[in-house]
Amino acid sequence: xxxxxxxxxxxxxxxxxxxxxxxxxxxxxxxxxxxxxxxxxxxxxxxxxxxxxxxxxxxxxxxxxxxxxxxxxxxxxxxxxxxxxxxxxxxxxxxxxxxxxxxxxxxxxxxxxxxxxxxxxxxxxxxxxxxxxxxxxxxxxxxxxxxxxxxxxxxxxxxxxxxxxxxxxxxxxxxxxxxxxxxxxxxxxxxxxxxxxxxxxxxxxxxxxxxxxxxxxxxxxxxxxxxxxxxxxxxxxxxxxxxxxxxxxxxxxxxxxxxxxxxxxxxxxxxxxxxxxxxxxxxxxxxxxxxxxxxxxxxxxxxxxxxxxxxxxxxxxxxxxxxxxxx
Amino acid sequence: xxxxxxxxxxxxxxxxxxxxxxxxxxxxxxxxxxxxxxxxxxxxxxxxxxxxxxxxxxxxxxxxxxxxxxxxxxxxxxxxxxxxxxxxxxxxxxxxxxxxxxxxxxxxxxxxxxxxxxxxxxxxxxxxxxxxxxxxxxxxxxxxxxxxxxxxxxxxxxxxxxxxxxxxxxxxxxxxxxxxxxxxxxxxxxxxxxxxxxxxxxxxxxxxxxxxxxxxxxxxxxxxxxxxxxxxxxxxxxxxxxxxxxxxxxxxxxxxxxxxxxxxx
Ligand SMILES: Cc1cc2nc3c(=O)[nH]c(=O)nc-3n(C[C@H](O)[C@H](O)[C@H](O)COP(=O)(O)OP(=O)(O)OC[C@H]3O[C@@H](n4cnc5c(N)ncnc54)[C@H](O)[C@@H]3O)c2cc1C
Ligand SMILES: Nc1ncnc2c1ncn2[C@@H]1O[C@H](COP(=O)(O)O)[C@@H](O)[C@H]1O
Numbered sequence: 001x002x003x004x005x006x007x008x009x010x011x012x013x014x015x016x017x018x019x020x021x022x023x024x025x026x027x028x029x030x031x032x033x034x035x036x037x038x039x040x041x042x043x044x045x046x047x048x049x050x051x052x053x054x055x056x057x058x059x060x061x062x063x064x065x066x067x068x069x070x071x072x073x074x075x076x077x078x079x080x081x082x083x084x085x086x087x088x089x090x091x092x093x094x095x096x097x098x099x100x101x102x103x104x105x106x107x108x109x110x111x112x113x114x115x116x117x118x119x120x121x122x123x124x125x126x127x128x129x130x131x132x133x134x135x136x137x138x139x140x141x142x143x144x145x146x147x148x149x150x151x152x153x154x155x156x157x158x159x160x161x162x163x164x165x166x167x168x169x170x171x172x173x174x175x176x177x178x179x180x181x182x183x184x185x186x187x188x189x190x191x192x193x194x195x196x197x198x199x200x201x202x203x204x205x206x207x208x209x210x211x212x213x214x215x216x217x218x219x220x221x222x223x224x225x226x227x228x229x230x231x232x233x234x235x236x237x238x239x240x241x242x243x244x245x246x247x248x249x250x251x252x253x254x255x256x257x258x259x260x261x262x263x264x265x266x267x268x269x270x271x272x273x274x275x276x277x278x279x280x281x282x283x284x285x286x287x288x289x290x291x292x293x294x295x296x297x298x299x300x301x302x303x304x305x306x307x308x309x310x311x312x313x314x315x316x317x318x319x320x321x322x323x324x325x326x327x
Numbered sequence: 328x329x330x331x332x333x334x335x336x337x338x339x340x341x342x343x344x345x346x347x348x349x350x351x352x353x354x355x356x357x358x359x360x361x362x363x364x365x366x367x368x369x370x371x372x373x374x375x376x377x378x379x380x381x382x383x384x385x386x387x388x389x390x391x392x393x394x395x396x397x398x399x400x401x402x403x404x405x406x407x408x409x410x411x412x413x414x415x416x417x418x419x420x421x422x423x424x425x426x427x428x429x430x431x432x433x434x435x436x437x438x439x440x441x442x443x444x445x446x447x448x449x450x451x452x453x454x455x456x457x458x459x460x461x462x463x464x465x466x467x468x469x470x471x472x473x474x475x476x477x478x479x480x481x482x483x484x485x486x487x488x489x490x491x492x493x494x495x496x497x498x499x500x501x502x503x504x505x506x507x508x509x510x511x512x513x514x515x516x517x518x519x520x521x522x523x524x525x526x527x528x529x530x531x532x533x534x535x536x537x538x539x540x541x542x543x544x545x546x547x548x549x550x551x552x553x554x555x556x557x558x559x560x561x562x563x564x565x566x567x568x569x570x571x572x573x574x575x576x577x578x579x580x581x582x583x584x585x586x587x588x589x590x591x592x
Pocket of ligand 1: 214216238253259269273309310311364
């Protein structure tokens, strides 16, 4: 029988984020395929609730490393604890979310164990008794599948939203508390403060993104997109050209050198659809393109295309949504 | 202060990318190569650190001989030393093997206080070599850095701002540290003619597996633990539907279609 499937439960200071349990859904499928158990693992201070809640999302067992030293997220400390657990139990596969936190832990833990990992995975399947991990390469023009033959466990970071959140059930998990002693003096980093950004954008978690490019013409265009995004409960994204024009900060950039996003709806306004932009959004579920050039490459990637001036189309959409959604 | 910067040569993404499908590797023939865009920020940060705090810089790359171009560009921008980790045994390395080779080079360079690297490479796109380097070297792990507030080589301390989900985290760390930088941390400068001329005459040392004391069983295609088992061209998204008609009509259609997806709450 194959070993268990493990999912890392991400949190910020013990708080459950809606997406913390996202990977338990695909984890469950893989565990069923292997005929093994789905387990979760969590590292932190005061993470009892998280550990319990993981059971409701399908984990049979939850391994928890707790300690004051883990109060603030510090990649180095978390990775040491993760490497300790993974080395002790050697699950078949360990899945992390491809967020800044998840990637920090996964990469450093894998390196401590002495092997590589697959990052930003968008497909996981069992093949020949191993988990085959697929990731996009070169702007999503290619998909490359890798197997980590020498690694135990195989480690993958998985693109947020690549898999649906599992349903919350009534299950409970057995919580296994593991002691892993780490002195604060042995951790070389210290979080001094956290500055929540006023324009805090969490593009990676957003279900709806309204994005703008050079075609917006100016900063005011983004105010219009913000209005639409607010109405839909979405976030605002941008092309590099718009960021380089200083109409919007870099943290909004989508694409090869920006964020990779996979929202349910991506509305691209005044974006031509360069390969580097597509690299960051082409796996979105539904893409709407609004562009005045009927030959713009973005239309080839779009689910729905509207040929027109965004300055006319977007206000009209806002007006219609207002009526239909009663907002 | 001793500063190291890791520079990777990548294919110009504006060029067409070709894969050698049977080998599972990139076919680099006839492709233009450039310095990985994020590494230009790393290099600039190294230069600024040198100017502000005094120090010397070694620029390190792992790759084929052609990768000397990126090091020569760094020389033109006045880095003090360079080293190209180059050995047939390194070909086909995965991220861990890459980080292992680079870590060995950083050790060989001796007493490095801070290593700058880019957030990610635009070809590998993995964005993990920085964290792996820190783990292998036992250096402080500082990823997603959008600003270096201060470096104190005497007190062995660095303070940086990390761009994380929802805001900025200010982190203080002990040196030595690996700092991987994001776009926007600085404005990379361009080399001038004199710099380019000078750089063209400098010899770039090449470090082999033997020079680095690297275990060849752990690197290259043979040592890589991640193996490419399949390269596929994903099915095209399928030509979308262009909504035609008067503005009024089109706006009606698109809003209906989006509401039907039941995503808007
Ligand atoms: C190494 C590298 C990395 C890169 N990384 C990224 C990245 O991460 N993200 C990214 O986005 N780009 C990236 N780029 C840049 C990319 O190649 C394109 O240059 C960029 O995406 C173009 O942005 P754009 O579509 O907004 O602008 P343009 O290509 O100029 O397109 C503007 C579009 O707006 C349309 N338009 C104009 N006016 C209107 C109007 N009133 N109404 C509707 N439509 C209108 C035009 O028809 C046109 O199609 C990268 C490039 C390189 C070389
Ligand atoms: N072959 C290489 N030579 C030098 N530096 C590299 C190499 N590969 C990766 N790096 C560094 O590691 C960073 C992250 O790369 P990656 O994990 O491949 O996305 C890059 O921005 C470089 O600074």
